[in-house]
Amino acid sequence: MNTTKHWPKRALILSRVLSRAFFSNTSTSASPSPTFPLKHVTRSNFDSALVELRSHVRAADFVAIDLEMTGVTSAPWRESFEFDRFDIRYLKVKDSAEKFAVVQFGVCPFRWDSLKQSFIAHPHNFFVFPRQEIPLDGPSNEFLCQTTSMDFLAKYQFDFNACIHEGVSYLSRGQEDEARRRLKSLYKEQLTNSSHNLRETMDVPLVRVADVLFTERMKKRLSEWRDELLQNRSRGPQDQGASNDLNQQFQTVFFKMRPALSLNGFTSHQLSLIRMVTRKHFKDLVYVRFNGESSSQELVVFTDSESDKDRLVEEVKNEHYRRAEMRIHAAVGFRHVIDLLSSENKLIVGHNCILDIAHIHSKFLGPLPLTAEEFVSCVNKYFPNIIDTKILLNADNILQQRMKKSSTSLSSAFSLLCPELAHGFKSKVQSSQPCVKVEVHVDEMRSPDWNSGAKHEAGYDAFMTGCVFAQVCSHLGIDFQLYSTSENLVQNEKLQKHMNLLYLSWINGDVIDLRTGSRTAEFLGSNILRKRFPRILYENIVLIWGFPSKLKPSVIRECICKTLGPTSVISIYRMDQTAVFVQFSKAELVSDFLILKESLERSDDAISVLHPLSQLLEGGNTRAASYETYKDICESPVSELLFADQAEAVGIKWKTKLLPSDVVESQEDNHFHLENALDHTPETVEKSKIRKTEDVVNDSSNKQLTCNEIIDTLLKVEKIRRTSNL
Template sequence: MEVSRQEFAKKMPMVKAAIDECDFMAIDTELSVESCYLPFRNLEIGLHRPGTGKRIETRDFRYNEYKEASERFAIIQFGLCTFKWDEPSGRYIAKAFNFPIFPTSFAGGRSQPNRVFHVQAQAFDFLAKQAFDFNKVRTSDSKEGFKSITYPPLPLYNKINAWIESTAQKKLVDKDGINIHATNGYQRRLVYQEVRNKFEGLVAEGRRGYIRVIRLTKEQEVERNKEREEQFKVDCENAVGFRKVIDWISESKKPLVGHNMLLDMCHIIGQFMQPLPDSKEEFKTLAKRLFPIMIDTKHIAISTPEMAEIADGATDLENMRFETSREAFKNPRVDMDWEFPRYLEEKAHEAGYDAYMTGTVFIKMVSFLGKNKELESPIIQPAFSIDLSSAFIIIESRRNPKETVPEVDETETVEPEEEKRQDEVVSADNGGWDTEPDDDVDPNWTIDDEEVYNYGSTWVRLLEDNGEPTPLLASIANKAALVRAAFHYFDFTKEEQGIIKQSNTFVLHLNQQALSDNETATKLLGEFGPFIVEPIGDKVTLVVYERPLADRNVVQQGLTESLKTAVAGGVRVDSVVDYLV
């Protein structure tokens, strides 16, 4: 469902109700910058600084990179999709919302200056190829679309100052005001703005064909200030705008799903909640407090052996949607709510549709993993099974479990023709369905709301009765996938543990501070190529090479020998391949 600025207030109750009733939510963002890694260029597209030129980066660098990107670029489209288990139909019902986002200026710029942000040409070129409608983004703030209009400055000051001086000298002029003629909307806006900002005690009022600048009496000024205060309150309410949706998501404390979501979370928090803190540790605490259960489907695809084998390295959202559409992932069934027909057809790279895909991939992967893991508290709780040949019996027994079958008066006689008709209605040949002629059907007849076809798929338990994640969900929650790093994921709750087991990584049994303070040791590390240093605990440091200039054993032996002279007593060096055994 598209939620434009014009319909925002009208549709907010529907958005709030969907968040309140759902089991979990998925989000996606489209940015004014493209954040994809192009291996052949060895750089991160979309970040305002060029990076270090390395194929790998430290966690601190990556966070600072994303922090600065969130300050300079903006979300221009936000997708939210809620998912609710519907037991009568045995499926999840999705409600997807697509919000065009554009920074507001408090209803025309009356209360604060416009926000300035960067736009990356490559990002807009990519979105344009995906049929992205930029006018919807712009009209989320005004109706003019993307336009760039410049007009020459209007000579206001001399004219108004001359009038003020004439009235002070009591010359024969219009002492009540002065008329300003503006030829277009831009000039009219400029008159209102400049009179308000530059001339205390004066006010501009629109008239037919001109603008009247007048001096207010004390009584009028008091009344006008009162009106401004009331308008300011309205402006504040309008300016909060989409922030309400983010607040509702945060307050719900429900599982929030994204795909490759670290950059998304930086932008969401930085753009709508508060400025991002300087350190990644503070950011982790803030993000976990605002969104207690974050799940990254890319992390699931990378970190769980079952999904990693299926994905085979292709963990982009489109491929994961394809893989989870196979027979092994048929449960649970996910359908779009009938009031949300926008995404019955694919609209890839529209944020609302991508959020729908992300949530669908998530629930199918978790269901699949639950079936393949023998947990003490199984994640899969089956809905009631159904035999299609006796569908009505099962549905009726669930709908009215306490009703008793009325007793039949055996003395009541049934006419032969009537008895035959009844036999035809419930005979085994027609499966128990009514086969009476359509002529006898009431034209006003509608299906009973409770008589819903059940797809027989399974409900996935995500939270325990106390609101805490189930063991399986807890094992994958609050971890976001990392690329070009020493770790598989960014952990929102603690120090990262998922070290990537690769031959270019070595373990120095020396704390990072001691290593950083030793210029000789750092220089020796560089003899085997560009590298990054990551601490793991207080006594051990990872050294990860972009492309080691020698075999793993040669590098290990060379570092061990070289560091003997640089560090008193030497440093023990292990290959991470051996360290993680």
Template sequence: MKRHLVVRALSRTLTLVPLYRRSCTSFSTASSSFAIKNVTRSNFSSSLADLRRHVRDSDFVSIDLEMTGVTSSPWRESFEFDRFDIRYLKVKDSADKFAVVQFGVCPFRWDSTKQSFVAHPHNFYIFPRQEIGGDDSCYEFLCQTSSIDFLAKYQFDFNVCIKEGISYLSRAQEDDVRLQLHSAYEDDPLESPCTTKEIKDVPLVRMADILFVERMRNKITEWHDNLLQIRTGSHKTPENYNDSVDQFQTIFFRTRPAIKLNGFTSRQQRLIKSVVEKSFKDLAYIRVTDGSCLQQTIVYTDSKRDLEMLMKEVKENRIKEAEMKIEAAIGFRHVIDLLSSEQKLIVGHNCFLDIAHICRKFVGPLPPNLEEYVPLVQKHFPFIIDTKILLNANNILQLKMKKSSTSLAKAFAILCPHIASGVGSFGSALNNSVAVEVQVDDMRSSNWNSGAKHEAGYDAFMTGCIFAQSCNHLGIDFTSQTMLMKENKLQSYINLLYLSWSSGDIVDLKTGQTRTETSALSGFKNQQTKILFPNIVLIWGFSSKLKAREIKDSLTKVFGLTSVTSIFHLDKTAVFVQFSKPELVSDFLKLKSTIEKKNDAIYVLHPFSDLLEGGLTRAACYEVYKEICASPISKTLFADQAEAVGLDSKLFGNTAHKTDPLADSESTIDTKTSETTGEMLGLVSC
């Protein structure tokens, strides 16, 4: 059984351009041993500037992500009994709960002079650190033990990720933070955002407070009077007015005389503020940012107009500082904004989950259904191609793959042997393949291969190489001025993504339509039974000792030998049962309800006795499964999940009126045509 751990972040952390633009730059041709470009907080700014140039000049950009997990519960795995909308809900749950810790971006540009592609692989470490105020829950995520173990197996550096990973804000988070900060400054320009709720008039309830206030008033009065005497010329200017412990330090704030307050507690600061506001009309108490902390300052103004100007300056400066903080907190999302604004062809391998993570982490919360999700993706990434679909759906590429597995590593080894083996351009000539050179900073090689599988940057590189070779096998002319996303030979594959590779379910991002691609299943055992969702009933909460064969036997004894076509376990206490006819679903639910209401001793001999033993067995139609999958809760067992969602109480509560004759009479109504019975059974749109 997989364990899941909640991890709290350690601190609060595409306009079209000419496609074949070329630049003449000299690079050193180095050995193939140089490392991939790893990007962390320390080199993000400079790397982003380089990446902007590479993306704008690119013909396509390949991506890959590494996450902390995939499924939050065993029953959230992808099953053959999952409908299209259910598959989306499971992917949504994964994108909601797990973090992206590594993001690979690899722009590919066709070099017409060398007749080869130039790839720029980047491996970004990212971490959802809270750098600025906002919803704390956005910085929590799950870790799936098997996924963390997998990352560790391939030498993933967790220390670099957590300590040096680039933080980010989604567009939705940015909007929220910007609104919060600006609202705070609009409400009170002299108050810091975190102190806008402070009470200006602090009650003096302790003798120590009274004595402190009087002492502060005297000190400020002395400084104030001395300042006025200096201004009138009746007093010699002292060098400064610093006290012995430097709690009062004379400074100039925007050319105005001021006192910088040091070493006071927050309560003492509030008391001093109260003194200034009550006793000195020409002094202003303000808070300004000094490095990483807020500095309390008393500033002298020589007129009401001067005070208004000071207030305006402070407000404008704070807004400017807030904008800078927000800009810095956006972090890695600048890369996503770049890919979106440039509208390049995005290439991934089996990338539906990757795209969902990108939208969730860098755009905002995912919509509740696939129909709303599709236009969201199209808005930000109008051209996406999945190399796994390309390899499975194209006859030429299927021959090249020799009907082998289309996993990333296998496809790379078969289609790009000259790159996988490090032979480079020499091997590409022998194999009639397109050459790919790799450039990292000023290092460039035609036989580069880091071999770091399951490193996001390298996997993105492999994905791009597979796509380049696929295009070459399809006879696409790279020297043409036609952009790849407009290439006729690719139109049948662009914006098609696998909802589930194992089932061959595909969503067309252009139309929102879904379908099952049978060619994708050629390497798998053919489905024995056609899945008919109206024929499916969901049963859970029975004894874990019961096996599928025993459940089928109990059902066929009542409804006939051919009544059950298949049974599929979600986990040890939950199953899908597909009946041969849809009306058998309602017949089963009615009979189960009747048995539980009567509760007669004779029913101990009923074929359902083992299935219903213990009184915790629940059953519902397929739509209830959708309701459970849509919940953000994730319990390990499906039965516990149903209870947590509240379905158990609805089902039990609506069938518990054993002495109500009306309830008994309703149990005989045909559930297929009666909403009343559906409500009685706790069903949802069955």
């Protein structure tokens, strides 16, 4: 899934299929590599797998991870655009991680074996499903599926049944704390008002004859049993088994070293009657409901004395508490793996893994924070060492050449850098470096040239990621003999400069540093082969939506150019069929445009109909605002399919959001004392500009002036047209 995040899906699938075809051809000619599946982990084998994984991770030099999710973007306009500002990009990642579910989690610990001169990899493929194992408050467990992603997973034979039927569930840290808090308060409640409260609520009034008769019989039966016990005790406990009741409903057993009657085959009403009889008539008998692993058992237990009775009640309560705690512990489920990775402080390796990390944060640690900076500092606390192979591949010149301009997607990197592993034969193009050997261990099976071939299976993708990383390390000249422990690998200076850098967005190479939260636009002076986009000035951008759907971006451009000059628009970017970004050549044009639009909408005369912008405003639903509004809309948890609908759902009722006039108004009063301090700073310049536009806004409330303005622009248009015709 990693590589699918920002790549056109169709092309990707094609390339995968082609490469798959390539594989199958070559592997038939080469000696068949032993194919055993990687370690699949579901509910049934989770506990044992976790124990093994624990030791593997402890011994590992690094751990590669990969996730498969039910989708990537919740609406087309939430896809990755080149017009995304840094904060918007994080909001998009956040939205994705919050809405979609993780269905597979690949974990592959790699350990250097100096005897074998090879890495030992243990690929694990966890099926994950957010089943609600214990009742929790809050909204019902719900997640989104993106149809294309599901289809994509299906094309790679993802096993949905294994996931939904048998997937390992989990609780986030927050959920676990909440569950424990609830349990504690429940326990405390029981302690404080047990004796008093229970008696009051439990007494069932005996109204029906049948109940009265039943109660009498039970009373008799219990007293017989008790008397028998007491007699036996005086005689000695030898022949207790022989005197066992014939009645199947009562069976004498031992409970916590005390004789007890196990009650079977009663209805819940009958049980409550027995409970009442026990409490009312027998001081030395205690009614106990004992929750076993699968079923619960009802018992009447004999106690020696009042203090023994109290002790028993206490014991049972503690037992209940322990069991509830164990249930919570079990419900934590897959998060134990995350806790393991975090506590072992191992180097985590992923491929283009910002979304993976965001999913880990939102599913297992806690809700994602509002800003990238907070997110990064939180991640850094739990996983101090993360390395992204996509960063590594793009940072190095020689590697770039070796990749021969092919994409840095995981599978192409794997087949190019690790041909022996990928295809089971030696690369024809002999590279200077030998391939790093990787031996795969799955349970008792081991193989030096393993290939399960199940692409887009998280466990296998994690394995590929780890292999690519090992190969890149060897390329960078890291001697695994020397750096055999994880700490040393982390400290390696050649890796240090790539450490904890992640692509916040691959589409225009925005990199975020997990240690500092700072962003590096492109990095480390490497020559990147792909095209760089010119720097985008976000203050020059206007967002327009809700215009007639037949308007093409080129027509919109024409409309605006007719009004604000032929060079006013640098570019138009279509977000979806209802919205565009317009990038102006100057920031002033943004406010000019917004003011003009606003005034056109307010005036209702013939001139405004003739205005070139009227084509854009047709239908009366065209809205416009500065780039900042896009952020507000992205922040919303709602995801409507079309941007125009989304804006409406977010509650935008205005047609035009004039730039900063409201900001000035709200700040006007308490701003004067800052005035001096801010003198000669860019902000003041900005502010004076704001003032000007505000004046214009105020003026434009005068209708006469508005018309004049419009005529002015019309004249301007005419002039432009004439000059361009000439």
